[in-house]
Amino acid sequence: MNKMKKEAISVKNLTYTHPDGTKALEGASLEVYEGERVAIVGPNGAGKTTFLLHLNGILRGSGQVEVFGKKVDKEKKEEIIKEVGIVFQDPDDQLFMPTLFDDLAFGPINMGLKEDEVRERVEKTILSLGLMGYENRCPHHLSGGEKKKAALAAVMSMEPKILVLDEPTANLDPKSREELIKIVNDLNEREGITVVMATHDVNAIPALADRVFVLNKRVVAEGTAQEIFSDGALMKANNLEVPEVFKLFEVLRCFGYNCEELPLSIDKAIEHLTRTAEVNGGHIHLHIHEHMHDKVKKLRSEYKHH
Amino acid sequence: MMEYPEIDRYASLDSPMHRFDPRAKLIAITFLIFSIVLLNDLKLVLIGFLVSILFLIATKLPFHFVIQHLKGVSLFILPFLVIMPFTVEGNEIFSFYAIKVTYEGLTYGILVVLKAFSAVMLIIPMIATTKFETTLKALDKLKVPNILVQMLMFTYRYIFVFVNEFQRLLIAMESRGFKLGTSLYALRTIGNALGMLFVRSYERAERVYWAMRSRGYTGSQKTLVEFKMCTKDYALAVVIIAFAVCLQVVCYAGVWVGVV
Numbered sequence: 001m002n003k004m005k006k007e008a009i010s011v012k013n014l015t016y017t018h019p020d021g022t023k024a025l026e027g028a029s030l031e032v033y034e035g036e037r038v039a040i041v042g043p044n045g046a047g048k049t050t051f052l053l054h055l056n057g058i059l060r061g062s063g064q065v066e067v068f069g070k071k072v073d074k075e076k077k078e079e080i081i082k083e084v085g086i087v088f089q090d091p092d093d094q095l096f097m098p099t100l101f102d103d104l105a106f107g108p109i110n111m112g113l114k115e116d117e118v119r120e121r122v123e124k125t126i127l128s129l130g131l132m133g134y135e136n137r138c139p140h141h142l143s144g145g146e147k148k149k150a151a152l153a154a155v156m157s158m159e160p161k162i163l164v165l166d167e168p169t170a171n172l173d174p175k176s177r178e179e180l181i182k183i184v185n186d187l188n189e190r191e192g193i194t195v196v197m198a199t200h201d202v203n204a205i206p207a208l209a210d211r212v213f214v215l216n217k218r219v220v221a222e223g224t225a226q227e228i229f230s231d232g233a234l235m236k237a238n239n240l241e242v243p244e245v246f247k248l249f250e251v252l253r254c255f256g257y258n259c260e261e262l263p264l265s266i267d268k269a270i271e272h273l274t275r276t277a278e279v280n281g282g283h284i285h286l287h288i289h290e291h292m293h294d295k296v297k298k299l300r301s302e303y304k305h306h
Numbered sequence: 307m308m309e310y311p312e313i314d315r316y317a318s319l320d321s322p323m324h325r326f327d328p329r330a331k332l333i334a335i336t337f338l339i340f341s342i343v344l345l346n347d348l349k350l351v352l353i354g355f356l357v358s359i360l361f362l363i364a365t366k367l368p369f370h371f372v373i374q375h376l377k378g379v380s381l382f383i384l385p386f387l388v389i390m391p392f393t394v395e396g397n398e399i400f401s402f403y404a405i406k407v408t409y410e411g412l413t414y415g416i417l418v419v420l421k422a423f424s425a426v427m428l429i430i431p432m433i434a435t436t437k438f439e440t441t442l443k444a445l446d447k448l449k450v451p452n453i454l455v456q457m458l459m460f461t462y463r464y465i466f467v468f469v470n471e472f473q474r475l476l477i478a479m480e481s482r483g484f485k486l487g488t489s490l491y492a493l494r495t496i497g498n499a500l501g502m503l504f505v506r507s508y509e510r511a512e513r514v515y516w517a518m519r520s521r522g523y524t525g526s527q528k529t530l531v532e533f534k535m536c537t538k539d540y541a542l543a544v545v546i547i548a549f550a551v552c553l554q555v556v557c558y559a560g561v562w563v564g565v566v
Contacts, residue, residue, distance in 0.1 A: 056520055085520070086520045088517050096517065096518065098437075098442065098462070102529050106527075107522055109528050109529070110521060136437075155521070
């Protein structure tokens with residue numbers, strides 16, 4: 001698929017062993033195309049963070065990592081860093097400067113930009129992420145949601161073409177979470193930034209990703225959110241779960257609701273229900289039939305992880 | 307709850323000391339501190355001590371804030387007042403069996419205590435009237451080795467994170483029935499918690515380093531600052547430094563006159 005598009009990231013047969021001897025990655029391969037939004041899911045300890053740290057050469061395993069056709073290695077490190085920006089899971093790891101301004105200026109200064117260019121970039125980033133008035137605040141005076149946004153801003157001031165996010169929605173309240181999803185999608189739409197993220201937040205995936213990879217030391221599966229979530233055995237084998245809406249519609253199907261493609265989000269669900277109701281003269285019919293209880297039972301056992 | 311070591315909590319007040327250019331402030335006050343510490347005449351040290359108090363008053367910092375910072379230091383300073391009179395040889399004031407209290411010892415003790423307090427009281431106007439990050443940038447502008455400035459910066463940035471982390475550990479321990487105390491068990495548990503904190507800091511350090519490298523860190527670090535020295539800053543700096551020099555001149559001239 002998408003053979004016409006340019007490859008932004010290409011990883012082939014990546015293997016990495018932690019210093020303590022545990023294998024984090026065993027031959028992971030994937031391609032991400034320019035302008036795409038990609039989610040990487042997988043159980044804890046599947047090597048998601050380790051994988052992300054290979055994308056700009058912070059960690060180096062055996063195998064091949066290419067960004068826009070250029071090999072990620074020691075010599076071209078400065079170039080790669082400009083292309084790939086990584087937002088870490090814990091903002092306290094990312095915001096290490098005394099004030100937000102200094103943190104946003106850190107990357108551009110290291111890129112060797114002139115002082116007025118640095119100031120321009122910082123200002124632009126602050127405006128585009130809605131962080132006006134936070135310039136001189138220090139990280140320990142920011143809330144969790146603000147910190148996350150600040151961490152994203154600290155990376156965006158370098159104007160990367162690829163944005164790598166480690167658990168972007170973790171530990172956020174619903175409002176901050178929604179805001180972050182919107183910011184990431186805006187960056188993708190307006191500036192064509194390629195987005196790669198590792199996440200456990202399955203309910204955010206439909207809104208955040210065009211394609212999903214399941215990583216468990218290697219890439220086990222790849223497809224649209226719809227394809228991945230529809231594979232029950234795959235979900236179970238990798239400690240994953242599907243969005244609640246998806247589950248609900250599977251239950252409705254047991255009650256006789258006619259549904260080929262199960263919706264992944266509330267919006268899609270509303271669309272589906274409306275369509276079904278319109279076709280059936282304004283009504284939706286659910287009923288209890290003889291196999292229903294068995295079906296529901298089977299469904300429930302499928303979603304249990306033990 | 308544990309207190310955050312926020313030295314610059316009152317940096318946004320307004321006073322002559324707050325308005326003083328951070329670079330000039332660092333240099334002038336450092337000069338004065340050295341000058342006072344190197345004096346050996348009780349009267350001159352007393353003048354230095356009073357001037358330090360004046361500086362402190364000029365900062366308009368709240369009294370409790372100043373006391374809080376002097377409290378810790380006095381634990382180390384005050385014992386000199388007790389130890390010196392008994393240990394320095396000289397003319398005795400009175401004796402009690404074998405223990406002698408000497409005039410020289412007493413003078414020496416007072417001298418040490420006054421000098422130490424003067425130095426600490428001068429450091430407060432120097433550090434607490436500027437945002438800490440501005441002080442760091444001033445140090446960088448004054449060509450203090452970059453590695454030292456970075457170390458100070460990271461220490462200050464992560465102290466808050468570590469205080470939070472230790473607090474969380476402590477709360478987790480207390481909610482499982484642990485009581486802070488001085489029993490061997492409590493101390494051992496605190497030791498474990500500190501060890502845990504150490505491991506966590508080590509791991510965090512690695513992640514912070516990754517984050518820095520991801521944004522192009524190569525070892526040295528530059529920041530953008532604009533400092534503007536105006537005539538008032540020059541004038542104040544010159545006055546302070548001149549006073550420091552005067553103290554020294556009077557001190558040595560005095561000694562010389564005494565000899566003649």
